[in-house]
Amino acid sequence: MDLAYIIDNGKLNLNFKGINIMSELQTQEKPKTIVFVTEKAAEEIKRTLEKEENKDVSVRLSVQGGGCSGLSYKLSYDQVKEKDHQILIHGVTVLVDRKSAIYLKGMTLDFNDSLSSRGFVFVNPNATNTCGCGESFSV
Secondary structure, eight states: OOEEEEEETTEEEEEETTEEEEEEOOOOOOOSOSEEEOHHHHHHHHHHHTTOSOTTOEEEEEEEEOSTTSEEEEEEEEOOOTTOEEEEETTEEEEEOHHHHHHHTTEEEEEEEOSSOEEEEEEOTTOSEEOTTSSEEEO
């Protein structure tokens, strides 16, 4: 056998024709941030922001009481407020207030544009229950 390899504790030991090569493995992890925005969602946010008259606004992602499951996601245009988290990802700034950040930590905002549905999709690992429409949840 000309090629043999062992992966142990994040290290790769490769032996190719008697030559040993050792390397640290690197994993692709999501950046450490409150919410993640997919490229597709970012493109849709950019498209909708172009229509706004006030060019000083960003998209605010927040949580409010209500909906079938107790809490609802809210997307709106807003200006930066004191103590907001400002997340810049894929060229888009997303604002999250401190209270909403508790419920949204680790959430991914995606965008679906298929024949059967079109809109933002909230993928929240903190949600223990969601309603059928996907816009409300409970923790």
